[in-house]
Amino acid sequence: MLYKKQPVKLKLFFFLFILFFININAQNYIFGKAISEDNAEIPDVTVINIRTDERVVTNRDGHFMISGRAGDELRFIKTGYERGNKKITGDNIGLPVNITLIRAATLIAEVEIKKGITGDLKADAKNLSPPRKVQKLKSDLGKYMAQRSDPRVLGARPGEFVQPVTKGVFSFGRIKNKWDDIDFMNYLQTALGDKFFEDLKIDKPQIEHFILYIFRTGFERKTILKYSYCSEADLNRFKNAVLNRISSYRTS
Numbered sequence: 001m002l003y004k005k006q007p008v009k010l011k012l013f014f015f016l017f018i019l020f021f022i023n024i025n026a027q028n029y030i031f032g033k034a035i036s037e038d039n040a041e042i043p044d045v046t047v048i049n050i051r052t053d054e055r056v057v058t059n060r061d062g063h064f065m066i067s068g069r070a071g072d073e074l075r076f077i078k079t080g081y082e083r084g085n086k087k088i089t090g091d092n093i094g095l096p097v098n099i100t101l102i103r104a105a106t107l108i109a110e111v112e113i114k115k116g117i118t119g120d121l122k123a124d125a126k127n128l129s130p131p132r133k134v135q136k137l138k139s140d141l142g143k144y145m146a147q148r149s150d151p152r153v154l155g156a157r158p159g160e161f162v163q164p165v166t167k168g169v170f171s172f173g174r175i176k177n178k179w180d181d182i183d184f185m186n187y188l189q190t191a192l193g194d195k196f197f198e199d200l201k202i203d204k205p206q207i208e209h210f211i212l213y214i215f216r217t218g219f220e221r222k223t224i225l226k227y228s229y230c231s232e233a234d235l236n237r238f239k240n241a242v243l244n245r246i247s248s249y250r251t252s
Contacts, residue, residue, distance in 0.1 A: 030088060031065040032097030034058050034076055042101060045078040069093065080104055134206070141209045178228035184221060185211045187230055188238060200246055213249055214241050 034045040041062030048055050049066055050073045058064045066074070070093045076084040081101040088097065179187075188211055197207045215221065219241050224230050 028067070028069050028093055029065055030068045030072070030074065030093070030097055031063070032086075032099065034062045034064070034078070034084075034099055034101055036081075036101060037103065042078060042081070045076050045081075045101070048075045048077070049073075050075055076101060134203075137206055137209050141205075177225040179225045181212065181215055181221075181225070183228065184224060184230070185215075188235075191230070191235060192239075200242070202246075210242075210249060213252075214238070214245060217245055217248075 034042045034047075036042055041058075041060070043058055043060040043062060045058040045062070045064070046055055047058065047064045047066055049068050052067070052072075054066055054068075056064050056066045068074070068088055070088055070090045072088045074086045074088065074097065076086070076099055078101060080103060082104050084099045084101050086097050086099055185208060189207060194204055194207060197210065198204065202210050219238065221234075224234055
């Protein structure tokens with residue numbers, strides 16, 4: 001009778017051992033949430049089980065679920081945040097595994113100051129003053145603008161007859177222009193705007209000097225000055241002249 005009960009006990013012991021082994025090695029699911037320092041949910045955080053290399057991504061509310069067991073380590077990765085790690089223990093295997101990710105520090109590019117203030121007025125004035133070329137352009141432009149138009153410029157040449165123009169009288173000879181270069185230059189600045197020239201890397205103080213440079217290098221404008229009228233075709237012709245001569249201006 002005792003002999004018959006032994007196989008039953010062995011079978012029961014073996015069955016209990018199998019259940020214990022299965023329970024020990026059973027795979028659980030770990031769940032939790034990723035948040036920021038200000039308690040905001042962080043979506044699209046990559047969660048990695050280091051042991052199994054299984055990877056999941058947090059949803060838009062920052063929640064995740066991944067298979068694992070006690071002893072595993074989870075790693076949390078998100079661009080713009082420092083990497084986080086959580087160790088899974090027997091105490092927290094059934095609890096939510098929440099982690100707070102810290103924003104990564106943003107490095108600001110270093111600005112190198114080549115020349116600082118030395119206290120020497122002569123040296124500091126030389127280092128901090130605008131380039132000589134810019135100073136000369138401003139000086140030349142100031143002198144040009146300060147000059148009054150000479151009536152002889154538009155006057156008749158020696159031996160040239162000019163019929164005075166009066167209302168109701170048909171005139172012969174040379175007729176005085178209604179615009180001069182300054183009038184035309186002011187029109188171009190208004191029509192094109194400063195941004196047109198600044199986009200070409202022409203600083204605002206240099207715009208008038210640059211327009212006069214275009215005039216001096218052969219831009220045809222006789223009809224424009226005569227009738228004080230600039231058509232759309234004339235404006236486009238001036239733009240083309242600017243694009244063609246901007247390089248020579250910078251090297252002059």
